[in-house]
């Protein structure tokens with residue numbers, strides 16, 4: 001790379017669109033259901049989302065600004081992660097509407113709330129995989145100079161897992177068969193995963 005495009009983030013990227021999201025992508029989507037202490041339901045997608053630990057399984061998402069999901073999880077310490085899939089893409093998108101805290105995005109998106117087993121917030125019945133989670137940490141992010149920013153990383157331990165049985169092929173979870181969708185950059189880019197995207201590579205011995 002002899003003459004890369006270079007910028008220092010504090011001075012701006014100088015491009016028509018910030019490439020950051022398009023570079024760190026496609027990202028899995030944390031489709032998070034939660035409830036406030038009064039029981040109002042909430043559902044919203046978060047693509048600053050990933051898994052951070054195996055045993056116990058820990059996942060997390062970042063709330064850019066204070067949002068309902070963060071407020072609810074602070075109150076109740078519980079949430080559900082639901083897998084966003086191609087057939088559910090429109091509903092997932094509907095659920096990101098900026099609406100008042102007491103508006104139920106399940107109803108807004110035409111989705112069904114199915115009861116969880118160990119925690120109070122329901123899962124998305126139409127989603128083929130859900131994780132019931134108990135909050136472990138909420139970390140406010142900060143700059144390299146230690147200045148707090150208005151973003152919070154919400155981490156939770158996965159305490160129960162629901163998987164549609166057709167995705168378990170002889171007991172092995174089939175990632176592509178679930179048709180997960182992932183977020184790219186720009187205002188509207190998404191990717192979907194099919195079997196053609198799969199290749200295998202083992203670690204060196």
Ligand SMILES: Cc1cc2nc3c(=O)[nH]c(=O)nc-3n(C[C@H](O)[C@H](O)[C@H](O)COP(=O)(O)O)c2cc1C
Pocket residue numbers: 029042043044045046047048049061062063064065067068069070092093095096097098099183
């Ligand atoms: C695919 C997708 C990914 C998103 N990722 C994030 C994210 O990582 N962090 C964030 O704060 N908002 C994200 N948003 C926006 C939130 O979903 C939106 O602000 C929503 O209204 C928050 O809902 P809540 O207030 O009910 O939690 C995303 C939206 C979409 C459609």
